[in-house]
Amino acid sequence: MTVDAHPIADLPNPADYGFTVIERQELPADLLTLVDRVRELVDAVAHTEADPAELAAASRTVSELTERLGARRRPVGAMTRQDWEGGRVDYNTLANAVSGVTNPVAPLRNLRVEDGGLRAETTLNGAYEGPPGLVHGGWVAALLDQVLGETSAVFGRMGLTANLTVDYRRPTPLNTPLTVVSRITGVERRKVFVSGEIRCAGEITAEGSAIMVRVAIPEV
Numbered sequence: 383m384t385v386d387a388h389p390i391a392d393l394p395n396p397a398d399y400g401f402t403v404i405e406r407q408e409l410p411a412d413l414l415t416l417v418d419r420v421r422e423l424v425d426a427v428a429h430t431e432a433d434p435a436e437l438a439a440a441s442r443t444v445s446e447l448t449e450r451l452g453a454r455r456r457p458v459g460a461m462t463r464q465d466w467e468g469g470r471v472d473y474n475t476l477a478n479a480v481s482g483v484t485n486p487v488a489p490l491r492n493l494r495v496e497d498g499g500l501r502a503e504t505t506l507n508g509a510y511e512g513p514p515g516l517v518h519g520g521w522v523a524a525l526l527d528q529v530l531g532e533t534s535a536v537f538g539r540m541g542l543t544a545n546l547t548v549d550y551r552r553p554t555p556l557n558t559p560l561t562v563v564s565r566i567t568g569v570e571r572r573k574v575f576v577s578g579e580i581r582c583a584g585e586i587t588a589e590g591s592a593i594m595v596r597v598a599i600p601e602v
């Protein structure tokens with residue numbers, strides 16, 4: 383179900399509202415590689431059994447890196463435009479915790495339009511652990527929240543999550559390919575109703591539905 387496609391011309395440019403907007407192609411490939419390496423680092427740290435001397439050396443190296451990289455920071459709220467199949471466009475924060483391209487924590491990388499909704503594949507490493515070997519329920523909800531929110535933004539209008547309901551049907555395993563899909567199911571005034579699910583090996587592990595409330599963006 384599509385609410386109203388919005389071509390580029392209709393969509394406010396966050397730059398007009400004082401936000402930094404970075405074109406995707408302006409992001410150095412080395413930054414995207416670093417993001418992947420740091421995601422692996424977080425998992426490695428969470429599970430390391432290295433001896434104390436090695437841990438102390440790693441701490442010094444990481445502190446030094448943090449200082450070097452932090453010396454030049456983008457402002458909080460920096461965004462990038464996302465171009466979707468069919469000419470749809472939206473904006474996402476670069477550091478979005480679930481799908482930001484420069485956030486090492488963000489596990490959703492490859493959202494795309496498919497079957498009238500959005501779809502993505504992801505594998506969550508040990509940094510997302512809740513029960514032994516399983517994805518933390520909060521991260522399951524976060525994946526759904528983001529995909530449902532993006533679906534509302536891409537097929538309708540950008541909105542904020544007013545309500546999110548998650549049914550955990552089966553344990554969602556770590557280190558195993560997952561698929562996340564979502565679609566719009568209805569629109570009522572400012573409310574966009576969206577639903578979706580996470581699948582593992584074809585089986586639904588979690589279902590989510592949300593009400594995204596469209597927010598008015600003032601004219602500048």
Ligand SMILES: CCCCCCCC/C=C\CCCCCCCC(=O)SCCNC(=O)CCNC(=O)[C@H](O)C(C)(C)COP(=O)(O)OP(=O)(O)OC[C@H]1O[C@@H](n2cnc3c(N)ncnc32)[C@H](O)[C@@H]1OP(=O)(O)O
Pocket residue numbers: 394395396399472473474475527528529530531532535540541542543544545570571572573593595597599
């Ligand atoms: C300058 C250009 C900028 C462009 C920038 C683009 C960036 C794009 C980025 C990314 C793409 C999207 C990705 C997002 C994915 C992640 C989503 C999140 O994490 S969002 C963060 C968490 N959510 C909040 O922080 C909301 C906090 N809540 C609020 O701010 C308000 O409560 C809000 C806006 C949701 C509603 O407040 P009201 O005052 O505007 O409107 P009222 O009148 O209360 O509600 C409107 C309708 O919604 C229903 N409603 C409201 N809350 C409800 C609820 N909890 N359950 C059910 N219905 C609810 C009401 O009953 C009403 O319905 P009736 O039209 O009368 O039928």
